[in-house]
Amino acid sequence: MPEPLSAPAHADTPPSVRSASPATGLARLGGWCARHPALVIAAWSLALIAALAGRHAVAPTFSDQVSLSGAQSTTGADLLAAHSPGAGGSSGRVVFHSDTTSLASDPSVTRSVSALAHLPHVTSASEPVVSTDGHTACTTVRFNVQAKTLGHDYTEQLDGATRSARDAHLQVAYGGDLDQVTRQPANDRASELAGVAVALLVLLLAFGSVLAALLPLASALIAVGTGLGVVGIVAGTVSFATSAPTLATMIGLGVGIDYALFLTTRFRQDLIDGKDPVTAAARTTAASGRAVLVAGITVIVAMLSLYACGLSFIGKLGFAASLAVAVTATAAVTLVPAALSLTGRRIDRLTVRRPVAETSGDRDGWHRYATRVARHPWRYLAAGTAVLALLAVPALSMRLGHVDASADPAGTTSRTAYDLVADASGPGFGPGANAPLTVVVDLGTDHSQAAALSPALQQALQSAPGVAQVTTPRPSPDGRLLTSTVTPGHGPQDAATTALVTTLVHDTLPSALRGTNAHGYVTGTTAAQADFRDTVQQRLPVIIATVLAAAFLLLTTVFRSLVIPLKAVLLNLATTAASYGVLTAVFQWGWGSGLLGLHEPVPIESYVPMMMFAIVFGLSMDYEIFLLSRIADVWRTSGDNTRSVGTGLATTGRVISSAALIMTAVFLSFSTSPTVVVKMLALGLAVSVVLDATLVRLVLVPSSMFLLGRANWWLPKWLDRRLPHLHA
Template sequence: MSLPPARRPSVLRRTGAFCARHPVWVITAWLLVLAASIAGRHAVGAAYGDEVRLPGSQVSVGADLLERSDPAAGAPGGKVVFHVGSGKVSDHGAGLETTLDRLKDLPHVTTVAAPVTSADGATTYTAVSFDQKLKSLGHAYTERLDAATAPARDAGIGVGYGGDLHDIVRAPADDTASEAIGVSAALFVLLLAFGSVAAALMPLLTALISVGVGLGVVGIVAGTLTFATSAPTLATMIGLGVGIDYALFLITRFRQHLIDGHDPETAVARTTAVSGKAVLVAAVTVAVAMLSLYACGLTMIGRLGLAATVAVVVTALAALTLVPAAMGLVGRRIDVLRVRRRPVAETAGDHDGWHRYARRVARHPWRFFTAGCALVALCAIPLFSMRLGHIDDGAGPAGSTTRNAYDWIADADGPGFGPGVNGPFTVVVDLADATASADQVAGRLTDGLTETDGVARVTPPRPSQDGKILVTTVVPVTGPQSADTDALFATLTDTALPDTLQGTGATAHLTGSTAGQLEFRDTVTERLPVIIGIVLVAAFLLLTLVFRSLVIPLKAVVLNLLTTGASYGVLVAVFQWGWGDDLLGMSEPVPIESYVPMMMFAIVFGLSMDYEIFLLSRIAEEWHATHDNERAVGTGLSLTGRVITCAALIMTAVFLSFTGSPAVVVKMLALGLAVSVVLDATVVRLVLVPSLMFLMGRANWWLPGWLDRRLPQTTV
């Protein structure tokens, strides 16, 4: 009788074995790639910027009309604001006049407008225009601005930079301190989890190498594609979190195999074959979720997703090659320099606390399910009052030049001052098809806009030199991030401008920074359902393929939707309602930045799937071995309980460390991700998943036979 042919080891098993046999080669290769990627990033000159263009939108059309007919009106610029605490600016000698002369002599400055002074004389500002986009001048240009305004400061006059000058004076966010805090917290948790210095350092060092490579690759790509300024921070935050987590899962399984008596090479191969597959599925899920952001049609958002995807892909590759090499190199010496007597790996046996807890849930599944849903729903309640918007300079750090400029203009009295001056709308009227004269259109425009609720002032409409357009400025009563300014934008777009110009043949377009931000918000809101749909369908199909079940993927998708909703709710309560402003270094409540929910959904959904996949993978292993649902759930909880808890603590610590970032958007993303990880690792993993699996019983693993036959096998 002939024996059946031996089954060939999987690709992942062979990869793990190779890396364990040749650890020095693999580690050296990664260090060379790290050096090359860092050198490449510096060589190409990475470009970062937050400019968003929406071709065909009214803001874009208005900007194009300005550029063609009246370039001076559409030129990039901002405000230089002067203020004294008592008396008048004019009482401080010739400091202001000297500063204005020096501003005119700055390179790339085209005009310096006549100063506008408040009623009490304590505040003055001048509008400065440039011949190129302010972002392109770079932060180094701030030194020239400071040198030009030095005479005013020497005379005792405060100086602030307002409007779009924040693109120059805001230094790139330095999150080094946040990264150091996150790494330190991760090391502390790893020492508690593994009980030895060698085992604790391994996931940390491999994650740092992979993050360095990922940032290098992002920087190289940024030499061709312009990424948003927050892209490197986002890539670091996600790469560090998942990199440590992936290594933690692998090393925990590796130690268990060593405890079970396997030699190091076999232990590495077995670990990479099984846990490596879970890592691969988790990384693909995150990558698919992040790349789906391109479907929104907004280049800046899509490229943020691309930067995060690069970080995740690199960390996954490191987890499947660099981590096995490190495990092979260390071998049984993984427990040297112990800080705890007894090494800890995966499980304490069939009668440990996790199994007892699983039996308790099995006896009262409805009770646990209801309690878990109630807690998540409670966190999600604020979601229903979410207001998207743009965070203006009024929410900047107290004492910063941009915050000072904003406050001085907003608080001063008299024509040309008030909160709305910080975010005016530019109205461009196209006269190409007008049947009325320019004077008639200008008169109707002035009357109609002046009578519109929420408008503080309207400048007299003036024709361009070629006579093809009229240009006027509308100053709202309220500041740029106010809900009333949002309402005014909608009123002007939908009713005020069309009704005012009805019958004249002329058409009006709102443009400028504030209008662009609000139109971007509306576009993001409109396209968010598309992103949600793509991510849900992609995740469902991927999990169906991996777990050979329709119920488990459906459950995972629904539970992750609940987690995302709860995370949104916490963001609204903290940032929009102002709960915890002081803790996060915020000076006032702010709206939720328009693109944060879209980014949050993709990231949270991908990361939430990580723990779900690791837990379900172990449950599925036990189910296929015993076909005992209660035992499978208990064993899955027991085998993953300690490691998922530690991984969640690490990722939460990493994310929370970034709430100290000076960028409010980074604070939002960091807090939202931390909340989602906590909820997913506790409520979802410990309550909702086991209770639902007990309620569904054998139906958890239901897959129609015809579909099972048609689905490709996923053996890797």
């Protein structure tokens, strides 16, 4: 049985423990900032203004264009661009509808299509295809650039070209690649304000003081604003995804408030212990500031590890988030000490309840809880593990895919276009018409094969399971290619459509072209999304291995142990698996998805698990490091594992719980975003933070450390001599 929490220190404390020295550099930095608060605050204010002004000056561009070099869909698209100009490239659909009038020969539709063909960057607008009942017609508009690069302002030109149809009281909607143009840019300002409001409420409850609550919030807002400005400036030369600013805000605001919260809590404890404000700020920066920097570096390493997947689109998302984290961590060890020193003992002047510090003594609730865990570690370890395992079960059925326009809010033009096409009957309509596939056959130098291959190819394509319609394969102008359009029987996000792409690529085309020197490819938006999903699935293990290895090495160096990093890695994997399970149950199974504004189950966006793993791992390490740093502080002076774990848990329990509640509120506030991917990330990150700060940090970590005893701190002497000395 573990020894009591008040057990005396061991006399045989390891040399590496006794020799631990304080971070004098951080102490000097915190002391300087505390002695010159006005200068530091003015410098950060100027940095905020300069960053925002710079962002406005460079006019950053954001794009969701993904490049999959070497993918079969990319090869097919390149062949079309080279040998059949106008057949490939980006395309959108303009849909016309009337409840009462037949559009088979409606002059307003004809005039609108003609006007669309003359818009800038439009290479062609096809003859309208009319549904069986005549009430719906659609034309395919092809562009010489990616439609998503045209910008939202291009919607006005589309509206101008289709004014004739609108004046005739026809319903007009835009779909296909045009949904990237017409979709309103996500405005998450309301989400940000809601998150800030909830964070302020939690801070008031945690500190009981208005100034103590406002200080972490204000410093975080300054840091996040500066970070977003930096992201915008970098976006002037590096093209980030459209969700990059939202992701940077989510993570930056969450960690920014948390870092300031940990520092403020430690500062107030030093004031209670009788230290003057400047000394308290310096000591806080030297102690909690070290944990902040290690935690921030861990998050940044996890974010930048996304580049290991080889997809610049995902890597740049991590880069944008890492910029925000770097700025907030820097603000935590400079701006926060300055603000704390300036506030001084006035920090508790405006109170809403009796202020509390890190701990109320050896007999407060957290110490009593730690004692119970120490007495029954196996029970707590088994119960916590069982809960995580249960939550992770749905992840076994996770299906990656792409969320299509059917998940867009009702009334949006992209959703309207999708529904009109899916609900209409006749050739060119039905759910699969929203997911057309272009089959490209490269004949090489033997153009004479075209006539013989065309009928057999069409028959093979039509016979593939899940195909609704196939057009007659036609040669390109130079005779090098045969092209055909395949309409699936299901919508873009349906598993059957993804399976059809796989079947065409790996079975149908190789079989139909066997015995010839021709090569077949499946391209188009839906095929490219399937290739992207496959690429992400193949490279996810690389990301996981990279993040785990980096975190293990960092924690081994910081905490001088091989056991603690291994345990941290395993527990973070468990947290991530449980978060994946909740995500699958809500979005894919539809459990409670209506609360998030979704009317039907959707697949998990292909890159969300990869992003979530890096983010969750980085953020969960924050709480791991803050808890372990306090445990390590006691261990270095006492060498008593039970006392170290109990004291660390008791002194950080309240602040970790408050920090987790704040970060959860910030993340959940973004679940109201109209973008489904942002909803997924918001919910997944919120769940992971809750699980990590409660079940993992307050149950599994202490119970496992109580059981392992002094083995927690095992490190071979030869490795101890070779590792640099860093302490959190």
